[in-house]
Amino acid sequence: MKTVPVNLGTRSYTIHIGEGLLGKIGKLLQFSGYGKTVLLVSNFQVFQLYGDIVQSSLESCGFEVVPGIIETGEEHKNLATAEKLYDLAYTAELDRRCAILALGGGVVGDVAGFVAATYLRGVPFIQLPTTLLAQVDSSVGGKVAVNHPRGKNIIGAFYQPRLVLADTSVLQTLPPREIRSGMAEVIKYGLIRDLPFLEWLEQNLDNVLARRPDALVFAIARSCKNKAEVVSADEKEKGERALLNLGHTFGHAIEAGMGYGAWLHGEAVAAGTMMAAELSRRMGWLGEGDIERIEALFRRAGLPTVGPALEPAKYLDLMQHDKKVQNGKMNLVLLEQIGRAVSTNAALMSDVTNAIACRT
Ligand code: NAD
Ligand code: GLY
DSSP: OEEEEEOOGGGOEEEEEETTOGGGHHHHHHTSOOOSEEEEEEEHHHIIIIIHHHHHHHHTTTOEEEEEEEOSSGGGOSHHHHHHHHHHHHHTTOOTTOOEEEEESHHHHHHHHHHHHHGGGOOOEEEEEOSHHIIIIITSSOEEEEEETTEEEEEEEEOOOSEEEEEGGGGGGSOHHHHHHHHHHHHHHHHHHOHHHHHHHHHHHHHHHTTOHHHHHHHHHHHHHHHHHHHHHOTTOSSGGGGGGTTHHHHHHHHHHHOTTSSOHHHHHHHHHHHHHHHHHHTTSSOHHHHHHHHHHHHHTTOOSSOOOOOHHHHHHHHHTSTTEETTEEOEEEEEETTEEEEESOSOHHHHHHHHHHTO
16 A cells, blocks of 8 residues: 655644545544434445445444435536435534545545535535546545536635545446546646656556556556646645646537537546647747657557547637636646646737647
């Protein structure tokens, strides 16, 4: 097992990464001082696979588990789902000491975290991420949110979990498309700030995709270390944390433009990253060889390297509604070089349009 600290003063916590960890959750929480009732949020699919392990582990350590099962899919990451969970928590008489646990991917984690942040003005929150994307990204750093019909993650908070337990053995049941989607965020860390990790991925990608336990643990721990360092330095995204959004402004336009759920988050981020890389080339920062190198890695990971053929004007319209637009200027994360990202609003809109057109 590997552990990665997230250093945030009194709100610091540990990410545990390794095989077969879910069954240890009861023991880990036994002396936490949390209330005896816990709300275990999951979806049908994940609860059927892993609900028993978590529930028995908690029950054997004296907790009473209230399952909060939500519908599967991005289209259910909304206030209606949150409201059902508030009802469950209230009916089960959860008080402020009682924890909410998220067992699932990023959708479960984001909604459960949003409910934990707001129910009774905040109750302890535990992340048990079960997708690659959730283990390397969404469970770490405290961004919790639900979508508004007109925009992704519009309603949310920064609310740190008390503990993240990433059991890598659960990734064996994840559909291949979901593993590929998670790889987009793994590759992102290499591109924005960790060139040695990018080189490791170029050597070891096949082992990660084949879900070899040692390769998974290494890739997840290294991704979490990168994310933890960024979050510890800039929890509320005043500066450096924005770099984690490489490809995301373009990617969110793809997700919204195609209808949530049609493109997986990581797929949209991969195509969006290629648009950001193309724009970085037009800024004079990346060369043709760099573009080919990034594209080759995404292709090997089975990820799209062009976006859907929406009109560039449609992309721009959707991007302008993204929360990373400030004072009418488009803040974008671009690459000064492979392994070093920068947040800038210096790109000409004509170059942004051409970069999109070049990658659709
Ligand atoms: P997801 O939560 O929709 O899960 C993907 C699918 O995998 C679902 O059908 C789920 O039921 C299934 N699944 C989950 N674990 C499984 C397992 N172990 N075995 C078999 N099936 C399993 O998708 P995701 O990619 O995990 O998360 C995407 C969401 O995360 C998006 O809403 C995105 O906005 C959000 N996100 C949040 C952050 C953040 O910082 N909070 C960062 C990145 C992404
Ligand atoms: N996924 C981007 C962030 O957590 O800031």
